[in-house]
Amino acid sequence: MARSALTGTRIRERRTALHLRQADIARSVGISPAYLNLIEHNRRRVSDALLEKLATALGMEAVALSEGVEGALFDGLREAAAGAETGGEGSAELERIEEFVGRFPGWAGVVAERQKRVADLERVVETYAERMAQDPFLLASLHEVISAVTSLRSTAAILVETEDIEPDWNRRFLATIHEESLRLSDSAEALVGYLDEEEQAETGLASPQEQVEAWLESRNWHLPELETAQPPVPDRLIDGVAELASGAARKLALAHIGRAGQDARALPMVALSRALAQHGADPVAIAAQFGVPVPVAFRRLAALPEGTANLPPLGLVVCDGSGTLTFRRPVAGFSLPRFGAACPLWPLFEALARPMQPVRMLADMAGRVPQRFLSYAYCETTMTGGFDGPVLREAMMLILPAPEEAQGMTRRAIGSSCRICPRAECAGRREPSIMGTG
Amino acid sequence: MANQHVLLIEDEPNIAEAIRFILMRAGWTVSIREDGAEALSAIDALMPDAVILDLMLPGRSGIEILTLLRARPEYAALPVLMLTARGQARDREAAERAGVSAFLPKPFSNAEVLDVLNRIVAHAESTPDA
Numbered sequence: 262m263a264r265s266a267l268t269g270t271r272i273r274e275r276r277t278a279l280h281l282r283q284a285d286i287a288r289s290v291g292i293s294p295a296y297l298n299l300i301e302h303n304r305r306r307v308s309d310a311l312l313e314k315l316a317t318a319l320g321m322e323a324v325a326l327s328e329g330v331e332g333a334l335f336d337g338l339r340e341a342a343a344g345a346e347t348g349g350e351g352s353a354e355l356e357r358i359e360e361f362v363g364r365f366p367g368w369a370g371v372v373a374e375r376q377k378r379v380a381d382l383e384r385v386v387e388t389y390a391e392r393m394a395q396d397p398f399l400l401a402s403l404h405e406v407i408s409a410v411t412s413l414r415s416t417a418a419i420l421v422e423t424e425d426i427e428p429d430w431n432r433r434f435l436a437t438i439h440e441e442s443l444r445l446s447d448s449a450e451a452l453v454g455y456l457d458e459e460e461q462a463e464t465g466l467a468s469p470q471e472q473v474e475a476w477l478e479s480r481n482w483h484l485p486e487l488e489t490a491q492p493p494v495p496d497r498l499i500d501g502v503a504e505l506a507s508g509a510a511r512k513l514a515l516a517h518i519g520r521a522g523q524d525a526r527a528l529p530m531v532a533l534s535r536a537l538a539q540h541g542a543d544p545v546a547i548a549a550q551f552g553v554p555v556p557v558a559f560r561r562l563a564a565l566p567e568g569t570a571n572l573p574p575l576g577l578v579v580c581d582g583s584g585t586l587t588f589r590r591p592v593a594g595f596s597l598p599r600f601g602a603a604c605p606l607w608p609l610f611e612a613l614a615r616p617m618q619p620v621r622m623l624a625d626m627a628g629r630v631p632q633r634f635l636s637y638a639y640c641e642t643t644m645t646g647g648f649d650g651p652v653l654r655e656a657m658m659l660i661l662p663a664p665e666e667a668q669g670m671t672r673r674a675i676g677s678s679c680r681i682c683p684r685a686e687c688a689g690r691r692e693p694s695i696m697g698t699g
Numbered sequence: 700m701a702n703q704h705v706l707l708i709e710d711e712p713n714i715a716e717a718i719r720f721i722l723m724r725a726g727w728t729v730s731i732r733e734d735g736a737e738a739l740s741a742i743d744a745l746m747p748d749a750v751i752l753d754l755m756l757p758g759r760s761g762i763e764i765l766t767l768l769r770a771r772p773e774y775a776a777l778p779v780l781m782l783t784a785r786g787q788a789r790d791r792e793a794a795e796r797a798g799v800s801a802f803l804p805k806p807f808s809n810a811e812v813l814d815v816l817n818r819i820v821a822h823a824e825s826t827p828d829a
Binding site: 403404407408410411412414415416418419422423430433434437440441 | 713724806
């Protein structure tokens with residue numbers, strides 16, 4: 262069974278939620294309380310056999326402890342249930358989701374994968390529908406085609422149906438048919454060429470942002486080429502990259518590389534590693550030590566590969582002034598919405614409302630076994646046109662596992678998005694949840 | 700429907716010419732304007748019995764022209780047939796809200812244009828307020 266790095270955290274959360282003592286659980290599964298303590302702090306791997314025993318003792322399915330009910334599999338199943346309910350296809354037994362995954366992991370995986378595929382295809386349809394409705398080239402091309410067809414239809418009908426047509430009109434209408442035929446041919450050719458080009462350029466299944474994120478994930482979120490004294494030109498880094506299938510994605514990737522390169526020069530790897538050992542992944546402390554803007558420290562931390570010394574598993578989300586997520590490096594257990602808006606209670610949005618003021622708090626991600634994270638959020642502003650120009654905001658949030666010593670900090674209960682969040686009484690709720698009360 | 704006058708506001712010259720031919724053969728007098736900006740002054744000058752109006756026009760859109768037209772009491776009941784290359788529901792709704800008499804999406808048949816025009820003119824004539 263695949264084991265998440267946070268399995269121990271889930272065991273601890275579940276145990277404390279049930280008000281059970283460590284010693285009692287340890288005894289019931291035949292291990293020492295000290296060993297259970299190490300497991301609960303993710304310092305010992307749990308064997309499959311022991312996980313089964315712990316799951317039984319805690320009244321959960323082992324897979325829920327292993328993956329976490331906030332995992333992608335569970336999210337996929339919840340989305341599938343939500344889709345079925347919205348489409349009037351019946352209600353799934355959400356309260357038995359852990360049992361389903363535990364008893365039929367294969368089927369659960371298939372359903373979750375099919376849901377992902379459905380969501381991808383829905384996204385393609387939405388993209389094409391939006392393009393059909395708003396793409397100026399398509400609209401102009403279709404207008405040309407319909408106008409030419411209308412003219413041809415009327416003119417041809419006149420020639421066929423008017424037996425006594427005057428020779429002058431006859432000549433004019435024949436010339437019209439010739440002219441409109443050429444126009445139709447040109448318009449259709451241009452339209453087909455445009456659609457062919459779009460089909461080749463777009464993967465269809467991912468937005469440009471998702472393509473960039475997929476590329477960065479394939480690089481383990483790290484571009485070592487930018488850490489050298491003479492980094493290559495940005496285009497070389499994306500040459501032939503399969504994930505960056507569209508022109509828009511390549512543009513975004515180049516912008517990302519440009520900014521990442523500047524960040525690397527401002528805060529080189531050697532200095533960052535030293536600071537990480539000294540301060541941990543605290544972006545404000547790191548920024549202060551090296552006199553760099555706080556966002557540079559956020560981005561530099563999120564540009565380090567998993568497994569870097571002193572670097573816990575971390576995620577980063579960035580949003581613009583509208584709250585739209587413009588960058589997502591996920592971290593296990595902190596569910597990021599793929600489509601639609603995120604939970605409005607994320608510290609990210611608090612930072613967005615309070616530019617230039619660092620926000621640090623514990624964030625309890627909703628779920629049957631809530632997971633606690635330490636979040637650092639910050640919003641920077643850019644003045645694009647002096648006093649008269651708009652001030653742009655960009656907020657970012659680092660997501661880290663909550664360390665023991667942080668337990669006294671301000672806490673906030675959050676979710677992923679309203680749709681799959683079980684917090685029924687949440688003050689920030691935008692729409693009803695498909696989940697039961699939590 | 701002889702001796703009646705229709706103003707056709709259409710920026711596609713070949714479509715305008717085909718419609719003109721059909722309507723002339725049916726006894727209509729047809730005037731044509733290609734620019735939406737000229738529409739209202741042409742209506743004032745020509746006082747047509749009906750207007751055929753394209754939706755997408757240079758200068759001023761068909762919806763805009765219709766809205767301005769209906770704001771004037773003397774044109775409240777003037778029969779207006781709107782043509783459009785975009786037969787989408789939202790265009791139809793916008794035209795209906797603006798007070799169109801009838802709506803014909805392109806491509807249309809010649810018979811449809813003539814039938815609809817005759818119908819809206821007959822309806823206007825049979826309405827006491829017209």
